[in-house]
Amino acid sequence: MNSRTLLTAHGVEWQAAGRTILSRLDQEVIAGECLAIVGPNGAGKTTLLRLLVGLLEPSSGSLSWGETPYSDFSRRQLAQRIAYVPQSHPLRIPLTVEQMVLLGRYPYLSALRVAPRESDFQAVAKALELAGIEALRQRPLGELSGGERQSVFIASALAQEAELMVLDEPTTHLDPLHQREIASLLARLNRQAGLSVVVATHDLNFASLLADRILALRNGAVVACETPAEMLREERLAEIFEAPFSVVRGGERPMTLLEWER
Amino acid sequence: MRSRRVLLILAGLWLATLLLTPLLGSRLLSVGDLLSQDPTASTIFWSLRVPRVLLAMLAGGALAISGLALQTLFRNPLAEPYTLGIAGGAALGAVLALQIEGFGQALGFPAVAVASFVGALGVSAVILGLAMSGYTRETSTLLLAGIAISLSCSALVLFVQYLADFTKTFRMVRWMMGGLSVVGYGEVLWLLPWVVMGLVTLLLFRWDLNLLLTGEELAVSRGVDLKKLRFGVLGVSSALVGALVAVTGPIGFVGLIVPHILRRWVGPDHLSLIPACFLGGGAFLALCDLGARAIMAPAELPVGVLTALLGGPFFLWLLIAGRR
Numbered sequence A: 001m002n003s004r005t006l007l008t009a010h011g012v013e014w015q016a017a018g019r020t021i022l023s024r025l026d027q028e029v030i031a032g033e034c035l036a037i038v039g040p041n042g043a044g045k046t047t048l049l050r051l052l053v054g055l056l057e058p059s060s061g062s063l064s065w066g067e068t069p070y071s072d073f074s075r076r077q078l079a080q081r082i083a084y085v086p087q088s089h090p091l092r093i094p095l096t097v098e099q100m101v102l103l104g105r106y107p108y109l110s111a112l113r114v115a116p117r118e119s120d121f122q123a124v125a126k127a128l129e130l131a132g133i134e135a136l137r138q139r140p141l142g143e144l145s146g147g148e149r150q151s152v153f154i155a156s157a158l159a160q161e162a163e164l165m166v167l168d169e170p171t172t173h174l175d176p177l178h179q180r181e182i183a184s185l186l187a188r189l190n191r192q193a194g195l196s197v198v199v200a201t202h203d204l205n206f207a208s209l210l211a212d213r214i215l216a217l218r219n220g221a222v223v224a225c226e227t228p229a230e231m232l233r234e235e236r237l238a239e240i241f242e243a244p245f246s247v248v249r250g251g252e253r254p255m256t257l258l259e260w261e262r
Numbered sequence B: 001m002r003s004r005r006v007l008l009i010l011a012g013l014w015l016a017t018l019l020l021t022p023l024l025g026s027r028l029l030s031v032g033d034l035l036s037q038d039p040t041a042s043t044i045f046w047s048l049r050v051p052r053v054l055l056a057m058l059a060g061g062a063l064a065i066s067g068l069a070l071q072t073l074f075r076n077p078l079a080e081p082y083t084l085g086i087a088g089g090a091a092l093g094a095v096l097a098l099q100i101e102g103f104g105q106a107l108g109f110p111a112v113a114v115a116s117f118v119g120a121l122g123v124s125a126v127i128l129g130l131a132m133s134g135y136t137r138e139t140s141t142l143l144l145a146g147i148a149i150s151l152s153c154s155a156l157v158l159f160v161q162y163l164a165d166f167t168k169t170f171r172m173v174r175w176m177m178g179g180l181s182v183v184g185y186g187e188v189l190w191l192l193p194w195v196v197m198g199l200v201t202l203l204l205f206r207w208d209l210n211l212l213l214t215g216e217e218l219a220v221s222r223g224v225d226l227k228k229l230r231f232g233v234l235g236v237s238s239a240l241v242g243a244l245v246a247v248t249g250p251i252g253f254v255g256l257i258v259p260h261i262l263r264r265w266v267g268p269d270h271l272s273l274i275p276a277c278f279l280g281g282g283a284f285l286a287l288c289d290l291g292a293r294a295i296m297a298p299a300e301l302p303v304g305v306l307t308a309l310l311g312g313p314f315f316l317w318l319l320i321a322g323r324r
Helices: A046-055 A076-079 A099-107 A116-129 A146-158 A176-191 A203-209 A233-242 B001-021 B031-035 B039-074 B086-101 B111-132 B139-163 B166-177 B185-204 B206-212 B216-220 B226-248 B254-266 B270-295 B303-323
Strands: A004-016 A019-028 A035-037 A060-065 A084-085 A163-170 A196-200 A213-218 A223-228 A247-249 A255-258
Touching: A004 A046, A019 A046, A019 A196, A019 A223, A035 A046, A035 A176, A035 A203, A046 A084, A046 A163, A076 A084, A076 A099, A076 A176, A084 A146, A084 B216, A099 A116, A099 A146, A099 B206, A116 A146, A116 A176, A116 A203, A146 A163, A146 A176, A176 A196, A176 A203, A196 A203, A203 A255, A203 B086, A213 A233, A223 A233, A223 B254, A233 A247, B001 B039, B001 B254, B039 B139, B039 B185, B039 B206, B039 B226, B039 B254, B039 B270, B086 B111, B086 B139, B086 B166, B086 B226, B111 B139, B111 B226, B139 B226, B185 B206, B185 B226, B185 B270, B206 B216, B206 B226, B206 B270, B216 B226, B254 B270, B254 B303, B270 B303
Parallel strands: A035 A196, A035 A213, A084 A163, A163 A196
Antiparallel strands: A004 A019, A004 A060, A213 A223, A247 A255
16 A cells, blocks of 8 residues: 555534534545544544535634645535545435436536536446446336445446545445445455545444544544554443443454343 | 437427417417418417417426426425415515506506516525525525415415405406416517526536435535525526516416426436426427317416316326326
8 A cells, every 4th residue: 555645634623503523633544545434423423524525614624635725626626536425315316327327427527518428438337347237227226225226326426536435334224235245345446446435334343344444433533543453442442332342353354243231 | 219209209299289279279270271361360370379379388388497497406396486485476566566556567568567577586586595595504494485485475465465456356366377368479579588598597507407316415525516506596497487477477287297297208317308398398388278268268268277277186196106
């Protein structure tokens, strides 16, 4: 992995209605890495993602892409660099897979937006191939399973040809098989296609298998940003989630289990 | 491409409606009558029916495209050109003009038309102001605000009606039924530039509207300027509908059902959907108006009454059939 810095957050804060949701955060995203963000509900994960994508402007502090501050980019220019897959999508999207993926080309449309160009269709074909959903091309989104839908949203983000993809809980609501599918898709994109990934998740094992580093948030503040092996320890997890975890398999990518009393 | 085929069919229907409906009515005309220079036939055709059909086609198209754009913008299938209180504002203007003056003239247009246009623009300005201010981050709030304004206008209309005498009340009620009965080419020429502007603007926004189908957050993350889009769509459709209501009165349901039918038929891409709605809405309203002229001939039913009579049950059927 090279160590070029893709994105830098410097003293980023976010306040809403007088309440601090995220307090003074310094974080870098390195080119080619996969950074997972974990933390209990309300820790500020989604807020952090929306700040990183540029959907929110920090109340104080600054974000920059390489050396350039976000404010120097137009929304579209930023979208050519960072693609976002939000947590929830409208229930009914009346599009086919191909139409949905083509909409990922929006940031590249010319001012008059006449018609998509050849390069746009090439990007769509490549995105469908990378996501492994060429077979679904003509299918309406409404007919797909949850896992297939999620792959389509990822393919649509891939069509943005951005260097960084930011995903908000991409495996929530999916059954184990599809969770694994999305995880291996992201791993493939990250390791083979060189895409940098920032992903918020509640699934610690997913984070452990996928991520190079895990950033833990609690009450809007960073607890730690460490490798999976460092982060996934019983004391650390108890501190973050206030819940007893056992680490059931050690090594580079530990697996964890939430303990139950019954 | 399926959508291109449907567009061709709609264009054919539109053209056929344009050519045939002026010949039909309480007195049937033939091409022979027109060629033989029969003065009565010629007057009926050129001075009465052609401008009326043209106005119906422009008005129907305008109602359908603004209905479509508002449904997409609000992600709400029940949004239509009148939901935002535009018709309410126009009605209030018209009713006030009728109460104060009866039928007068202003700038060469009937005072009622001018007052209703001003009423429609007034309401639109309030909605646009809300859309631009920070108070309504959520687009759905804007929709609710429109409904609130619409209800307030209705209440004021009732109040003015209560104060009015019988003749004036009758005229007010009659205006609110919406109709195409007394038109000449002036109304057509008045509406034409608004319709062209509406079509062009909405077509320029077609990518933004398509992307909005995937959710506001995703759309914004890819560079859709939500403020600009709201301003453009709301501004254009309210100006368009305001200009239209001023000459025809409120004609309901066209903006609701035409986009619904065509969305099923043409698909979701606004590049084909916008022209389809323009063509389909125009043909639909011209045919409805033909029906309104024919049902009780020689008397005429206001076309707004007919579209409302057809629209309610038809929409219900569409909803039930849609579930399958």
